[in-house]
Amino acid sequence: MEKTNYTRFWRWHFYAALFITPLLITLTLSGIGYLFYTNVENNWYKNEFFNQSSQTEQLTIDQGMEKAKQTFKDYSVSKVIVLEDPYNTRLTMTNKDGDQKYVFLDSNYQIVGSQNPKYTFSNVMREVHSSLFVGGTVVNYLVELAACWAIFLLLSGIYMTFKGRALKKEPNPSKRQKNLKWHALIGTIITIPMVIIIFTGLPWSALMGDFIYSAAQKYPSIGTPALKQNPPTSDISEIPWATRKNEPPASTGGSHAEHNGMAAMDHTSNPSGMIAVQQLMNEVKQADISKPYSIIYPKNEQGVYTVSKSSNTGVTGLDVSPYDEVTAYFDQYSGKLISKVGFEDYGILAKWFTWGIPLHEGHLFGWLNKVLNLVVCLLFLLVIFWGFRTWLTRKKKNSLSAPPNLSSKLSVGFIIFMLLLGCMMPLFGISLILAVLIEIILSFKKKFQNMNIAK
Incomplete structure (x- = not known):
């Protein structure tokens, strides 16, 4: 036998x-x-990541974002990535067709350069590794x-x-x-x-990944903590794996909060009473959330600002230790911290994969x-x-x-x-x-x- x-x-x-x-x-x-995407990108994109613009006037981050909107017509800011020195701030800008553009602001919040996200080294390697750069369910x-x-x-x-x-x-x-x-x-x-x-x-896989995540969501004691939330804002890679499909709670203030959300909000011109990003960053600091972190904008007038630190972002300069992971939700009108979920709140399953993914990606212990x-x-x-x-x-x-x-x-x-x-x-x-x-x-x-x- x-x-x-x-x-x-x-x-x-x-x-x-x-x-x-x-x-x-x-x-x-x-x-x-x-x-080795971080090592490659730090060398390939030195200008965007580290250089200063020839414009030396000091702007606020909100003024820099408004300038980016004027420079790249039909695009609005959907995400702000605030990194530690010496990295420049990175904006993710999106148009009505869903096309994206990365725009980099220096320490004076002047525009340094831009990128097409589809063809950055990290995104190309990730797409080949996960879907052979073809994509699709099959x-x-x-x-x-x-x-x-x-x-x-x-x-x-x-x-x-x-x-x-x-x-x-x-x-x-x-x-x-x-x-x-x-x-x-x-x-x-x-x-x-x-x-x-x-x-x-x-x-991250198609079938087993969904099964694992569903189990983590269905059983909070071993997975991710249950939050009382409204429909999700977005499926963003910078949000930690353990909370990326959580439904963020709704903002309560604002003159238009009771209306249905728009397909895309004009974040930079602040038409609906949203707080300025600089004010939000002050609130983030008060909530003991240190750099680096990403700010994901609300998708509609009832949404919230999502601020996250993650151990598996795929963004050079943004990854943190699994133990420092946090996902926080701020009211878009008052800036008030609504809820906050950290690594210590995860169940054993979510903790395991929050620890395991950076091990897989090669940056858990340097x-x-x-x-x-x-x-x-x-x-x-x-x-x-x-x-x-x-x-x-x-x-x-x-x-x-x-x-x-x-x-x-x-x-x-x-x-x-x-x-x-x-x-x-x-x-x-x-x-x-x-x-x-x-x-x-x-x-x-x-x-x-x-x-x-x-x-």
């Missing part, structure tokens, strides 16, 4: 690797790129599926390593045995860290985190390389040379293992059903061919 299990794991390991290897290479390389599921099968590859590889002869010393090892040994040895070393990296990235993630990713690419070489050394000409398809019954251990993985990763479970159906079809095809040969 052990030999049967080994061959079956080998066959599924082979086909899984054959189909998802291109995706795994893409995800690993883009992950390495994203790992692609998002495909990326998640590749991550799930990568876990199967690692765990099945561990089984075959210790049940087979990969690490056993051979007197005169062949080229294939040498490649297999390196493939198995490095795969064994990186299995635990690689599984951790994959699992800490799953909160450069050491980056280096460790980089080493694991590079070794993973080597595992793929040696696996490919191992296959080539056994591959026959004009043949796929796949491991044999066994007709014997499945062992209880194999079934339990696959069921556990299928329950832990629902998308993997769904794909597993399809894989089993394909195996059954191939088995019937083989029997039919044997019957014809016998005749």
Whole structure:
């Protein structure tokens, strides 16, 4: 039975690797790129991030925002990112079509430069890593599926390593045995860290990510605290993962608070009695929220200012320690702090992923985190390389040379293992059903061919 299990794991390991290897290479390389996005952007965007404008007149932040609106017609400010020195302040401006523009203000709140968000290094790496820069539900599921099968590859590889002869010393090892040994040895070393990296990235995935977040919201004792809130303002990446889909409470003041919200508010000209951003920043300071933080504008006249510090923003200079995370809601008319949620208020599930996501992104504990993630990713690419070489050394000409398809019954251990993985990763479970159906079809095809040969 052990030999049967080994061959079956080998066959599924082979086909899984054959189909998802291109995706795994893409995800690993883009992950390495994203790992160092802050270092790249600090050099590529020195002018926008750190330089001063030739205009030296001191403006208030509100005057700087008004000037940005006049410079970029049809755009209004939807978000302000207030960073620590020496970084410049960054505005996110949005037009009626939903197009965005990043505008940078220096210490005098004069315009330094602007960017198209679609093509910044961090956003390109993130889009490739999460959706292959194509996007769409199907692609998002495909990326998640590749991550799930990568876990199967690692765990099945561990089984075959210790049940087979990969690490056993051979007197005169062949080229294939040498490649297999390196493939198995490095795969064994990186299995635990690689599984951790994959699992800490799953909160952003399409199916499992939504499941995790729904569980965190449904059970506040283990997830995120329940707040009495109105409909959500926006799904903004700068809001911490644990609270990004929370519904912010409504502002109570203002002459237009009782009216239905507009599609886009003219934030800079302050038509509806909204407090100035400088006044809001004073209120933020009074609430003991230090830089860096982002200010997300209300989307309608009943909305609130959302001020957040997050450990997983994807914005250079904005990430903080998970323990410093905070999401605060301020009345847009009075500036009064309505509610505030911090890391200490999260349940164990939300705390785990708030801690795990920056570990996945490589900035939980500084450069050491980056280096460790980089080493694991590079070794993973080597595992793929040696696996490919191992296959080539056994591959026959004009043949796929796949491991044999066994007709014997499945062992209880194999079934339990696959069921556990299928329950832990629902998308993997769904794909597993399809894989089993394909195996059954191939088995019937083989029997039919044997019957014809016998005749």
